[in-house]
Amino acid sequence: MPASSLDTIANLAKRRGFVFPASEIYGGLRSSYDYGPLGVELLRNLREAWWKSMVTDRDDIVGLDSSILQARQVWVASGHEASFTDPLVECRNCNNRFRLDKLEDPDTCANCGKTGTFTEPRPFHLMLKTYLGPVEEDAAVVYLRPETAQGIFINYENVRRTARMRLPFGIAQIGKAFRNEITPGQFVFRTREFEQMEMEFFCRPEEAEKWYRYWLDARLQWYVDLGMTPDHVRLRAHDPDELAHYSSATSDVEYLFPWGWDELEGIANRADFDLRAHTEHSGVDLQYYDQEADERFFPHVVEPAAGVTRSAFAFLIDAYDEDEVGGESRVVLRLHPRLAPVKVAVLPLSKKDDLVAVTDEVAALLRGRWAIEVDVTQSIGRRYRRQDEIGTPFCVTIDFDTLEDRAVTIRDRDTTEQVRLPITGLVEHLEERFGGAV
């Protein structure tokens, strides 16, 4: 992969309809983004790959979709209202504000370059606040959730009882989260509205360490299995002074972004912090009763917490490549077929009626099995370029010979190699090439 810069990816994402700046016709809203036709498919494929590996492929994890708005007490109990803050410093020279713990040099302004101009750090609250009902008063305050995890803890007993789960078991959730980040940026890496995929895995206290190790390996492998370059993804254990108040051990899955290694996902051993806190604050006993041993205890929790939008970005960066085909340079997204927004493109060589009729026939064969795109405009070379740039694994070309021999050409995105075969064998051939991946 050539060193793909942020701008290159952002331009491609906009040009091809993956990601648009939000409110663009009004000048944009800083760090907000809208996902276009290809972007939504990429996000959907990513969520589905996560859900499959976490929920539907297993018998010990079930799903949940909890509300974005919850009682304020949830965030009091979790510790977010009191301490979900980042250290904010302001440069007295240029008035830019920064998150102190993310500055390369904590004494030098990253904007104007002056040294020793920062104010004392102050805790800046990250939860976005709003009001329910017609009166903007303190009693009506609610927060937009800053993580999906707490919705899982407060439903722990509902889920355990109704799904008849016994330890060890997990609850998974995908959804939006909101943080009033001090310094959003690097395209969709850090935004104020984003999407998370989180799973809380409840187990006996003495098994927490074992499950923590298990989820470290499993989560790292998930990215590799979806095509991420193994050398560009790694686990990094937090130093003791980096650990959040609730965690006895945390590791990040990190990706080698254009600016260096940075977090894709956090995997934390949260011990019994959350269930205990919600028990104390709500008065509802969230202990687990183990019938065989006749004992009550708070399960411990291991949490893999990933970002949908952030990992989509990492997969785009990782897939980006430039190479040469027949003396011409091209851009190609080498996305794993499971993530590719379009799986097969159907391209007639010309718009002539009889070719369009066969095109319709081929499209009907494929549609319903795979996400396909039929493209009849522009030269075939330009259409191949477009499909390469959006990561479509295969193009099926219909030419004038097709009218005689009822055969089509299949072009491979990565190698650009072409094979010709009868339409009757097309579905089987593609199924084989996808190898069950989609």
Ligand code: ATP
């Ligand atoms: P950071 O230290 O970078 O602010 P964090 O450690 O607070 O992040 P977590 O609370 O562990 O992040 O959130 C879990 C995951 O959610 C992150 O690994 C990331 O993928 C995603 N995430 C968190 N904040 C954002 C954001 N502002 N924009 C996009 N994704 C985010």
